[in-house]
Amino acid sequence: MNRSCKYQSLDKYLTNSDIDLLRKSLLNWFKRDGRHWIPWKLKANGELADPGELLDPYPIWIAEVMLQQTKLGVVLPYWRKWMQVFPTLDALCRADEEDILMLWQGLGYYSRAKRIHQSSKLLMELIGIENSSDLTYWPIDLETWMSLPGIGRTTAGSILSSAFDLPISILDGNLKRVFSRMLASFQPPAKDRVRLWQFSGKLIQSKSPRNVNQALMDLGNSVCTFRNPKCKFCPWKGFCLAYSSSDPKMFPVQEKREPIPFHVIGIGIVLNEGKVLIDKRLNGGSLGGMWEFPGGKQHLGEDIKLTIEREVMEELAIKVDVSEHLISINHSYSHKNLRFIVHICQWIDGEPQPLASQEVRWVEPDQLCNYPFPAANSKIITALINYLKEDRLRKPD
Numbered sequence: 597m598n599r600s601c602k603y604q605s606l607d608k609y610l611t612n613s614d615i616d617l618l619r620k621s622l623l624n625w626f627k628r629d630g631r632h633w634i635p636w637k638l639k640a641n642g643e644l645a646d647p648g649e650l651l652d653p654y655p656i657w658i659a660e661v662m663l664q665q666t667k668l669g670v671v672l673p674y675w676r677k678w679m680q681v682f683p684t685l686d687a688l689c690r691a692d693e694e695d696i697l698m699l700w701q702g703l704g705y706y707s708r709a710k711r712i713h714q715s716s717k718l719l720m721e722l723i724g725i726e727n728s729s730d731l732t733y734w735p736i737d738l739e740t741w742m743s744l745p746g747i748g749r750t751t752a753g754s755i756l757s758s759a760f761d762l763p764i765s766i767l768d769g770n771l772k773r774v775f776s777r778m779l780a781s782f783q784p785p786a787k788d789r790v791r792l793w794q795f796s797g798k799l800i801q802s803k804s805p806r807n808v809n810q811a812l813m814d815l816g817n818s819v820c821t822f823r824n825p826k827c828k829f830c831p832w833k834g835f836c837l838a839y840s841s842s843d844p845k846m847f848p849v850q851e852k853r854e855p856i857p858f859h860v861i862g863i864g865i866v867l868n869e870g871k872v873l874i875d876k877r878l879n880g881g882s883l884g885g886m887w888e889f890p891g892g893k894q895h896l897g898e899d900i901k902l903t904i905e906r907e908v909m910e911e912l913a914i915k916v917d918v919s920e921h922l923i924s925i926n927h928s929y930s931h932k933n934l935r936f937i938v939h940i941c942q943w944i945d946g947e948p949q950p951l952a953s954q955e956v957r958w959v960e961p962d963q964l965c966n967y968p969f970p971a972a973n974s975k976i977i978t979a980l981i982n983y984l985k986e987d988r989l990r991k992p993d
């Protein structure tokens with residue numbers, strides 16, 4: 597390995613024998629310290645697959661989409677539940693979208709769930725219902741998988757290498773960090789993408805590509821971590837330029853970020869005759885198809901009660917009396933920070949119209965758990981149920 601140059605083409609940086617050594621030391625480390633328990637990477641009998649042996653792509657595909665933007669520990673219970681409810685491609689194809697969203701509730705980035713549903717139908721067309729339980733009928737080429745909604749190159753590569761042990765490389769967040777440190781890249785990973793993909797592509801040329809990709813992910817997850825790289829335990833420390841620089845945390849170089857906007861959102865819990873009003877978000881937008889309580893963005897200088905009154909009128913064409921404060925919640929998305937200020941409202945006048953939603957419904961509060969809501973709403977629902985209990989206790993029979 598030529599350690600004298602800070603930035604150059606990969607071939608000048610790492611020879612083929614360097615790559616062989618890296619792969620070998622990685623796989624040795626993986627054999628000893630890898631996560632060999634991930635359920636969708638095991639055969640039905642719980643054993644590890646041999647090189648070249650096929651694994652069922654259906655549970656792997658579901659897990660890989662869940663893992664986009666989400667950590668393994670969070671995904672596991674969702675995946676287990678999913679596999680109980682929709683154990684096969686056929687079951688998923690026939691599922692109702694609202695049931696899928698219910699299962700996805702709390703996992704975030706809900707468009708992923710809808711895309712899985714869309715993809716299930718496309719896959720079924722390709723495979724044919726009569727062949728859907730035969731693994732050999734599933735597509736094994738990158739292009740077909742990448743043509744499915746919500747499947748990028750890394751997700752497709754991960755599915756294909758995990759299920760079919762094919763030498764298809766990946767480049768997820770963990771790998772970008774490990775490779776950027778190995779190469780001491782002075783470019784943010786997005787700008788050094790070509791070299792990082794090349795690195796991944798060279799490593800995958802192995803008799804056990806499934807293990808190479810999993811080993812890379814495990815190394816990034818447990819050794820070369822973002823905050824605290826444990827170089828002492830790393831099989832690659834003899835090759836790593838960031839390690840020899842004595843400050844691995846300098847890498848990867850971060851992209852300059854735009855400041856994240858902050859908005860205050862007024863939410864109205866509209867009650868009438870013991871029922872509460874909810875509406876279903878339009879498909880296509882963010883959180884499309886999920887249910888929510890009406891409300892919207894506070895205008896500059898506007899009293900929050902006026903915000904709620906105005907938003908409820910604009911959204912549902914009804915007049916409400918905005919009364920006590922129920923709860924305030926801060927919630928962060930990747931691209932915005934929100935503060936929800938929630939008030940109890942009494943319906944006064946007007947038939948609710950879905951002016952900015954696909955459907956409006958009055959529901960019993962204890963039935964709210966049957967509707968898929970975005971994660972931030974679970975605290976609102978709990979606060980509402982508690983409020984209604986206390987309200988009942990306050991009022992004489």
Ligand code: SF4
Pocket residue numbers: 774777778819820821825826827828830831832833836837838839844
């Ligand atoms: S030596 Fe340290 S910085 Fe380099 S890859 Fe290993 S853990 Fe990461």
